[in-house]
Amino acid sequence: MTTQSEHGFSILAVDDNRNALEIIKRILARSGYEVITCEGVPEAVNILNDQRVDLVITDMKMPKYSGFELVRHVSENFNDTAVIMVTGYPSIEGAVEAIKIGADDFLAKPYTDDELLSVVRRALDRLTAQRAAQSVLELDVSFGIVGNSDPMKKVSKLIAKAATMTANVLISGESGTGKELVARAIHYHSPRSSAAFVPVNCTAIPESLIESELFGHEKGAFTGANATRSGFFEVADGGTLFLDEIGDASQNLQAKLLRVLQNKEIIKVGSSQIIKVDARIVAATNKGLLDLINRKLFREDLYYRIDVIDIPIPPLRERGEDVPLLIQHFAAQLCKEMGREPLSFSDRAMNAMTAYSWPGNVRELENLVQKLIVSVDGNNVDIVDLPGRMRFSIEHQAGLNRSLAAVEHEYIQNVLASVGGNKTQAAKILKIDRKTLREKLKKIASNQQ
Ligand SMILES: Nc1ncnc2c1ncn2[C@@H]1O[C@H](COP(=O)(O)OP(=O)(O)OP(=O)(O)O)[C@@H](O)[C@H]1O
Ligand SMILES: [Mg+2]
Structure with missing residues (x-):
């Protein structure tokens, strides 16, 4: 059964009166619309489940289930389908009630051919406009990152570039600008996406545990080391290690990170075995690292290892649109x-x-x-x-x-x-x-x- 008319819309008419259905079908067919018909609400519900329907035209008074119930069903389950309720005359209350529960429009009986056609056209025009607005909204979401301003388009381009490369990334921006979101987007669009994304907050690692957290430890390496454990670098092997708030990393942490970035190898605490690791570093900071370098608070050699691909995220006040x-x-x-x-x-x-x-x-x-x-x-x-x-x-x-x-x-x-x-x-x-x-x-x- 073909249900698509030359306009590309599929219309379902529901009425317990077969003559009424024939009339709707004939009028709409003359204008190039193809209409499928059925004589009750349960049948209409089945059709809606089986195929895409753009517009439902339903009679109000029908035995067993009324048009109101169908309107409510459509408006609560198919937000991309329009509904027109056909009401008996005089039935302005019925029409108002229908609109309240989600009908897009109503048509009072008896109606002329033109009245039916214009109410159908209006509903389909609105649907088209609604779909266009929706697709614009979807276009504006890239990598799950919403924003259509020029600065955010630039960020999206940098994410796409960073995702295809293996170089380390530094994301900078004020608090709450979306740095972590960008880091995740890079990982999940990169060839590393099937391996782990490991977020590490550089301020949250206690000084005494830095080595064991980063590199792992052997069982019995120190008091409390009850089992052998992998560190962040090993877990992120083949994937991405997200070093958040890198600007606040202690001198000790900076030195340890630098060593791994240079050698690409780690040794677990309590072990002598060298393990090769391949973790891509994506770091984030809300502090200016160059300023920290000037104040001797951040190592310049570490900075150059990390800041290969630089992604600055502008604050929201600079992208009002x-x-x-x-x-x-x-x-x-x-x-x-x-x-x-x-x-x-x-x-x-x-x-x-x-x-x-x-x-x-x-x-x-x-x-x-x-x-x-x-x-x-x-x-x-x-x-x-x-x-x-x-x-x-x-x-x-x-x-x-x-x-x-x-x-x-x-x-x-x-x-x-x-x-x-x-x-x-x-x-x-x-x-x-x-x-x-x-x-x-x-x-x-x-x-x-
Ligand atoms: N462009 C965006 N589109 C959609 N959601 C966003 C966007 N930017 C940020 N968010 C959301 O805003 C919240 C804050 O983002 P995120 O945690 O990535 O910021 P941050 O820069 O890491 O912040 P902080 O510096 O405080 O750690 C998150 O819920 C994130 O999903
Ligand atoms: Mg963050």
């Missing part, structure tokens, strides 16, 4: 994980978040989205839902040439706008009483005349 993409990405991902409806953001909220300077970078943004998912009533985030530091970020960035009265005036108006003009709430935020607020507003109004 990625902010809406990241917000959408985390909102979609986290809502799905938490099983709640997708969250949308008003333009004002998006603008405020894009203007904000994100000292904690992507991690701060991810945390905020998580908090909003829990705290916001309903599914739309507006500017009032955002933390104060974002709502007034315009203030923080304002020039320094304005009078105190002008700043106070603008600030009061911003606060009022953020609470939708509610003076009681505004007064509470400003920590003044309503009377004082009223007087200040009066003064502002008279100054403006």
Whole structure:
């Protein structure tokens, strides 16, 4: 059975009345749409499970299961399928209810050929637009890294290059910019992906255990060494060793690392046997290593061993256009994980978040989205839902040439706008009483005349 019409869409019509189905089929066929039909909800559910359906047109009143149940089934299980409910006349409540539970549109009986055609076209146009938006979003995710700004495109190119090479990599960037994400992307897209990715935080290894952690130990090598153990380098053999916060590595750790990078061999504590290791080093730092070298806190010889492929990750404030993409990405991902409806953001909220300077970078943004998912009533985030530091970020960035009265005036108006003009709430935020607020507003109004 071919279900694809010349438009490339597959349409399923459901009605217990065979004549009604024939009419829908004939009208849509004249415009080049091919329609499959069935006479009940259970049959429709089977068809939906078996094949891709772009649009369902369902009657409302049917025996056993109603059109409402089918609308709910489709909207909860097939988010890439549109639904139109055909309602008997007069049935405006039915139509409203259908839209509420997820129908894209409704059509009241009796309808003309043109009415049916236009409601079908509208639904399919919307579906096409939705799919286009979705594919743009997917294109923007490369190596699981969201971002379409020029600096992030550069990072993606460097990841692709680093993945094909075996040279060591140094990733630098502020806290929360995605350094570990980039390190993992390099490993999992490299020929080493089937071997281990071993993350090691250079600040977390106790001084006394450095050798045994890096190189492993033999049973009985020291008190507490109850069994022979492999160290990080051996575990990462054939794979990638991720040295996080390398800028904070102690002098001792730096010396030990340098030796392995030079010789590519290790000796376990308590052993005399030399073991060859082939671990690719990807290191990360949020401190400028050149500065540390100048201050004699970091070994220059180690730096040159690591910094062969250099990947700097810019802070989020330098790639504002990625902010809406990241917000959408985390909102979609986290809502799905938490099983709640997708969250949308008003333009004002998006603008405020894009203007904000994100000292904690992507991690701060991810945390905020998580908090909003829990705290916001309903599914739309507006500017009032955002933390104060974002709502007034315009203030923080304002020039320094304005009078105190002008700043106070603008600030009061911003606060009022953020609470939708509610003076009681505004007064509470400003920590003044309503009377004082009223007087200040009066003064502002008279100054403006
Ligand atoms: N471009 C991005 N796209 C999607 N998720 C991102 C992106 N950048 C960062 N993240 C996410 O943000 C969080 C922080 O990233 P990550 O841990 O890689 O940062 P980091 O630079 O290693 O931070 P730190 O310096 O604090 O260790 C992670 O949950 C990560 O998945
Ligand atoms: Mg990190």
